[in-house]
Amino acid sequence: MRRTAPTVALNIAGTSARSAAPNEHIHAEMFAAILEQRLAPGTKLSEDTLGEIFGVSRTVVRAVLQRLAHERIVRIHPNRGAFVAEPTPEEAHEVLQARHLIEEGIIRLAAQKRTASDIADLRHMVAAEQDSLNAGDHQAWVRQSGDFHLKLATIAASQTLYAYLKELVSRTSLIIVQYQKGNLSACNCDEHTDIIDALAAPDEERAVAVMHVHLQACEDKLSLNGETPKSDLHAIFSRSSKNQEPTS
Amino acid sequence: MRRTAPTVALNIAGTSARSAAPNEHIHAEMFAAILEQRLAPGTKLSEDTLGEIFGVSRTVVRAVLQRLAHERIVRIHPNRGAFVAEPTPEEAHEVLQARHLIEEGIIRLAAQKRTASDIADLRHMVAAEQDSLNAGDHQAWVRQSGDFHLKLATIAASQTLYAYLKELVSRTSLIIVQYQKGNLSACNCDEHTDIIDALAAPDEERAVAVMHVHLQACEDKLSLNGETPKSDLHAIFSRSSKNQEPTS
DNA sequence: TTTATTTATTTTGTATACAATAATATAATA
DNA sequence: TATTATATTATTGTATACAAAATAAATAAA
Numbered sequence: 303m304r305r306t307a308p309t310v311a312l313n314i315a316g317t318s319a320r321s322a323a324p325n326e327h328i329h330a331e332m333f334a335a336i337l338e339q340r341l342a343p344g345t346k347l348s349e350d351t352l353g354e355i356f357g358v359s360r361t362v363v364r365a366v367l368q369r370l371a372h373e374r375i376v377r378i379h380p381n382r383g384a385f386v387a388e389p390t391p392e393e394a395h396e397v398l399q400a401r402h403l404i405e406e407g408i409i410r411l412a413a414q415k416r417t418a419s420d421i422a423d424l425r426h427m428v429a430a431e432q433d434s435l436n437a438g439d440h441q442a443w444v445r446q447s448g449d450f451h452l453k454l455a456t457i458a459a460s461q462t463l464y465a466y467l468k469e470l471v472s473r474t475s476l477i478i479v480q481y482q483k484g485n486l487s488a489c490n491c492d493e494h495t496d497i498i499d500a501l502a503a504p505d506e507e508r509a510v511a512v513m514h515v516h517l518q519a520c521e522d523k524l525s526l527n528g529e530t531p532k533s534d535l536h537a538i539f540s541r542s543s544k545n546q547e548p549t550s
Numbered sequence: 551m552r553r554t555a556p557t558v559a560l561n562i563a564g565t566s567a568r569s570a571a572p573n574e575h576i577h578a579e580m581f582a583a584i585l586e587q588r589l590a591p592g593t594k595l596s597e598d599t600l601g602e603i604f605g606v607s608r609t610v611v612r613a614v615l616q617r618l619a620h621e622r623i624v625r626i627h628p629n630r631g632a633f634v635a636e637p638t639p640e641e642a643h644e645v646l647q648a649r650h651l652i653e654e655g656i657i658r659l660a661a662q663k664r665t666a667s668d669i670a671d672l673r674h675m676v677a678a679e680q681d682s683l684n685a686g687d688h689q690a691w692v693r694q695s696g697d698f699h700l701k702l703a704t705i706a707a708s709q710t711l712y713a714y715l716k717e718l719v720s721r722t723s724l725i726i727v728q729y730q731k732g733n734l735s736a737c738n739c740d741e742h743t744d745i746i747d748a749l750a751a752p753d754e755e756r757a758v759a760v761m762h763v764h765l766q767a768c769e770d771k772l773s774l775n776g777e778t779p780k781s782d783l784h785a786i787f788s789r790s791s792k793n794q795e796p797t798s
Numbered sequence: 799t800t801t802a803t804t805t806a807t808t809t810t811g812t813a814t815a816c817a818a819t820a821a822t823a824t825a826a827t828a
Numbered sequence: 829t830a831t832t833a834t835a836t837t838a839t840t841g842t843a844t845a846c847a848a849a850a851t852a853a854a855t856a857a858a
Binding site for chain 1: 571612613616617620628641644645647648651652654655708709710711714718
């Protein structure tokens, strides 16, 4: 295993929709690959390699990488290339802090604007989450858990807040990969149900309180204190293991 | 005046810092040009023309335009090009709503973390604002007014919230261009002073309240109700005036 | 064996060339 | 004259080519 880069499968979606918007497709594919942990934090994203994988030139790969960099899940070092982001503990704290703020606003709006069918949708989503959890499909569950929070932003009816939350949810996924304690799953379906119940009432203040508890519970399941529990080994052996970003 | 595009001066910063990071420089230049209203909303941003102006190829211009699009002050229509964004009244409302939310969080953090020198810095900034206002330098004042809000984000010490607020402040500038009522200046130095006084106490709740009043005052000076007061003329005469985006 | 220096290779940054799409102008028809 | 159809021009989208930088390898010195 010499040459690194994403030898990891990237699920090139068959023969479908190629002529439409190639960069859109490639972005979605890489986005999913990073969030589903098929591309680990620190992995180098070579333009040439990605171009070969997706059958396009470096031009379009570069554009996608720059977009992912703006979304903060990829980091570009000038003249050195793009890498899957490795959020620091400080950054992790900031992201959770921002989520507390933005999701409080979102849930207040959602409590005011939610319809009966919104509540039904949310309950269906939690049921699906529970199914994935029971089936042991961790990948699906992570995605669905994020989608639950984004659904609240949709109900709140602000594209601006939706965009910010989407970014924060993505970054949270990356943070969980790096900092989760042992096998503690980072979210909890019961808390999602509590949120729905509060929205259904509607009890805005309780919804806000439950959301804060929920986010705090997520943060408590991370070990942001001392060293990074997972990357430490990688950092120590960075000489021999080459898909780590070089020590700057 | 037939061929449009930015014949408007773009202040190509002399001979300085060229070799360093050309795209960074070009981004800053275009960013400033849009926010200082030298490039009006709806103006088409031709890749070729910008490349000639800045002495680079379309490659680097495209990257800058994509970045500006992600920052929401430029809009890219596939196969048709990039245009200075024209925020809708709904978008304007969303941006102000998001600012209420994010700046409440920022000012709470700032009230907790501010030092004596932060307060001094803020007072200097407001004095400079007042100077620009007295001197009738509207451009400088708009920039300084935005910088005041961003300074609060710096004091709050969250890069994440800073980035979001920077985007929101930029978009607000664009919104003010499109929707300001007559000659009402959109911000007020006195309110900035009130905010500093509350921070200096520190009285977190009062700071929050004053911030909300301040942002509401900004929104009240816009006419987001009926039609867009300024672009209407442009829209009506879009046939003859060519730097408007075509009616889709 | 380890370290420093030089050379070679790989990879990114940018410019250019060509293809595809949209906008414009011209011609034809009602 | 107004409107539709066609041809032309201009502009974006993508691939490729070359230059600059960084990494890796190889050689030389301590």
